[in-house]
Amino acid sequence: MGTVVESANQGAVNLPTNKKVAVIFVLGGPGSGKGTQCTNIVEHFGYTHLSAGDLLRAEIKSGSENGTMISNMIKEGKIVPSEVTIKLLQRAIQENGNDKFLIDGFPRNEENRAAFELVTGIEPEFVLFFDCPEAEMEKRLLGRNQGREDDNIETIRKRFNVYMESSLPVIEYYNSKGKVRKIDAVKPVGEVFEAVKAVFAPANEKVAA
Numbered sequence: 001m002g003t004v005v006e007s008a009n010q011g012a013v014n015l016p017t018n019k020k021v022a023v024i025f026v027l028g029g030p031g032s033g034k035g036t037q038c039t040n041i042v043e044h045f046g047y048t049h050l051s052a053g054d055l056l057r058a059e060i061k062s063g064s065e066n067g068t069m070i071s072n073m074i075k076e077g078k079i080v081p082s083e084v085t086i087k088l089l090q091r092a093i094q095e096n097g098n099d100k101f102l103i104d105g106f107p108r109n110e111e112n113r114a115a116f117e118l119v120t121g122i123e124p125e126f127v128l129f130f131d132c133p134e135a136e137m138e139k140r141l142l143g144r145n146q147g148r149e150d151d152n153i154e155t156i157r158k159r160f161n162v163y164m165e166s167s168l169p170v171i172e173y174y175n176s177k178g179k180v181r182k183i184d185a186v187k188p189v190g191e192v193f194e195a196v197k198a199v200f201a202p203a204n205e206k207v208a209a
């Protein structure tokens with residue numbers, strides 16, 4: 001594994017002192033296959049998968065006071081204020097015994113990125129970026145069938161706009177720091193995972209393929 005980063009413990013919801021965690025951000029457009037590949041990575045390389053979208057959807061279901069706001073933002077394809085999402089991520093990291101995490105779908109804009117760094121002091125080991133053409137992502141989202149309120153063509157278009165305007169710049173930021181591992185995500189699931197394995201295997205040799 002690469003450098004392990006220690007939490008700076010500056011935020012309102014702190015990670016336990018000295019809890020060392022390695023974080024990989026998993027980014028890419030809506031429908032690029034982030035969740036699908038995270039499931040494979042968990043199985044093969046022992047990471048814990050934290051999907052920002054899943055945590056937000058669970059927060060709605062839990063009847064939280066923020067539920068209505070989160071639900072409205074997801075229906076509009078907008079990005080929820082980072083303090084809400086970061087608290088959910090911090091809690092999930094804190095409650096988990098593992099020390100290595102895939103953070104899927106976060107940071108999605110500059111505000112997410114800067115606030116997470118400030119509050120947790122965590123820098124990602126690297127960013128796994130699933131690069132996929134919009135037409136393929138659209139086809140996948142329309143066929144996803146998970147009953148999601150945002151997988152309709154109107155919201156999908158809004159999510160693509162947010163991705164282009166707000167999320168791609170975050171990927172560019174990490175690219176300029178040499179941290180992006182880009183994967184061609186248009187291929188079938190198994191082929192994409194072969195490319196993912198090539199990124200993870202050198203640092204995780206303890207786990208058999």
Ligand SMILES: Nc1ncnc2c1ncn2[C@@H]1O[C@H](COP(=O)(O)OP(=O)(O)O)[C@@H](O)[C@H]1O
Binds near residue numbers: 029
């Ligand atoms: N490489 C792939 N080829 C075809 N379909 C895929 C591929 N990867 C994922 N899918 C399907 O596309 C949809 C979106 O995948 P998902 O992993 O949920 O993407 P994301 O989390 O990036 O939105 C799902 O229905 C999934 O089964």
Ligand SMILES: Nc1ccn([C@@H]2O[C@H](COP(=O)(O)OP(=O)(O)O)[C@@H](O)[C@H]2O)c(=O)n1
Binds near residue numbers: 029030054075105112
């Ligand atoms: N960092 C994040 C991640 C998701 N979200 C919200 O959750 C929605 C769904 O995110 P997701 O990651 O589950 O979506 P996919 O990229 O997996 O299709 C986004 O469109 C946003 O409305 C957010 O506000 N902030």
Ligand SMILES: [Mg+2]
Binds near residue numbers: 034053
């Ligand atoms: Mg997803």
